[in-house]
Amino acid sequence: MSFDLLNDDIKRLVERAFDDAVRYRRQFHANPELGYQEFKTSAAISTYLEELGYEVQTGLAGTGVVGVLRGTQEKPVIAFRSDMDALPILEKTNAAFASQNENVMHACGHDMHMGTLLGAAKALSLIKDQIPAKIKLIFQPAEEMLCGGRKMVEDGALKNPDVDFIYGFHVWPDLPLGTIGFKGGPIMASMDTFQVTLKGRSGHGAQPHQGIDAIIGGAQILTALQSIVSRNTDPLDSVVITVGTFTAGDGFNIIPETAQFNGTIRTLSKETRNRVENDFRRIVNGIASAMALEAEISFSSDYPVTINSFEHAEHAGNLAAELFGEKAVEHLEIPSMGSEDFAYYLENVPGSFMFLGVKDDQGGAYKLHNDHFLPEEEAMKYGMSLYIALALNPYSN
Ligand SMILES: [Zn+2]
Ligand SMILES: [Zn+2]
Structure with a gap:
């Protein structure tokens, strides 16, 4: 799947930021940390966001990081979220950047989520005078079983500035690389x-x-x-x-x-x-x-059940179709019975959780939590592009 269909300006921006996205993805993959212990991960994220000119807040839910970028308008406040934690799994990929921490592995792709969001963070910092919104990036600990999302909400991640809507991705090995899955209503189970x-x-x-x-x-x-x-x-x-x-x-x-x-x-x-x-x-x-x-x-x-707003899911799907063509957009008919603590954010503000296709004939062919799971970084370009498009085109009704 080529990347040629991308809107030219966003494509150029993504190319400028992609090296950093890859660098961080590999750094995090090589140094995975378990839930609530994401100390080095969190420090690297806050340092980078500060370098990019974000107002950074640390310490939410322990290791959580929030970065705010001011565009040309105070409202809306659009949040993008990534998780940061790894799993207690012995990695069996032969990647040059394989885990150096025994029995800890980014086998759920949260390294890809962070790479994608940091790449988007850089791209957005380069065009902040064109963004008609305020952007809030949320990096949360402990998605795997430990309710980091709930703690982030309790610690005020959606407040000050108050978030109007929120988006996030999970890499998804059931969808091919070069596609993104969208669904209004319930997308993941309680x-x-x-x-x-x-x-x-x-x-x-x-x-x-x-x-x-x-x-x-x-x-x-x-x-x-x-x-x-x-x-x-x-x-x-x-x-x-x-x-x-x-x-x-x-x-x-x-x-x-x-x-x-x-x-x-x-x-x-x-x-x-x-x-x-x-x-x-x-x-x-x-x-x-x-x-x-x-x-x-x-x-x-x-x-809780992860319930997308129909309007925000449709808005994001339309932007993806404009960026990559209709064939990159997967309208999901049924939810996954898996669960996700993005649900806590969506209990408080509307938004959309989306599935970033990573299935290929190599490491992206394995399922989430498999000790061989190693998606291609190319997939991050699709996520970065859509984050940029969502920032430039805030949903309005
Ligand atoms: Zn997982
Ligand atoms: Zn996950």
């Missing part, structure tokens, strides 16, 4: 996690009537939980309930006193999410009680 402990009474395997078997009760609960999906949920809605662990027992002839299981729930709306939590509690408590077991439920509501 994520809740649960942990349940069942308590019965231990006993001899040959005298079951003298014990209370936590395995038999647990097995019935696990089976019944799937009826939330198959019987309680509208067939045209979507819910996932996955029990990822079930542990019980110490020996073949012992009735175990306890059993534990944990797992995750994904939904696509707030209403469904609340209803599924109620169903979950009722089934666990009800069957446990019927089987004379005590149940202890620990339930954590982690990420």
Whole structure:
């Protein structure tokens, strides 16, 4: 896929900033840091943004960085967001810039997100007298499971100046390099996690009537939980309930006193999410009680549904079509059941989360969180271009 279709001015700008985008992407890839420990990453970002003339604020959510660039107008304030954290994975790519931190890897592409946003930061700093808006760049820690986005919002990332709308990307190996995926409404699912402990009474395997078997009760609960999906949920809605662990027992002839299981729930709306939590509690408590077991439920509501504004998704899609042609625009019909803490920003301000295609026949062919995942940097040009176009053409209704 060539890059020839790009609007000329933006293309020139991207070419001027691309070397820096690549340099930072590789630097971060080689030096990955886990959630809330992105100290070197965060320091490099704030130093660079200051060099580019941004007003920089650090320390949000610990390692978060916010940079503000004043264009020609106070309003609107447009935010662009990147995450910064890596994963506890042993890298198996043979990249020259492979991870130097053992068992830590940028396997979710957050290095690409930072490279793209820093490249755009440079390009925007070169044309700030042409931007009819104020631009706010948000670099957040701990997207992977640790709710860094929620902390950023709590620490005021969307305030002062108050953000009017927000955009962000995730690299997406299901879409080809040279395309961007857009969708109004829900684009990624909510994520809740649960942990349940069942308590019965231990006993001899040959005298079951003298014990209370936590395995038999647990097995019935696990089976019944799937009826939330198959019987309680509208067939045209979507819910996932996955029990990822079930542990019980110490020996073949012992009735175990306890059993534990944990797992995750994904939904696509707030209403469904609340209803599924109620169903979950009722089934666990009800069957446990019927089987004379005590149940202890620990339930954590982690990420909300990521819900794009239809208007902002369409606006961004139209700009992408102008920049790269219609064939680069993927209108996504269905959301991903994965989750993303960009949802927290979208609970407060409208905007759009978008999927940046990276699928190729090499490192971009692997899936997110795979130890070989290594997308091509060419994809960053598409993200940088769209950030620039979004800054130059603020959405208005
Ligand atoms: Zn991830
Ligand atoms: Zn990610």
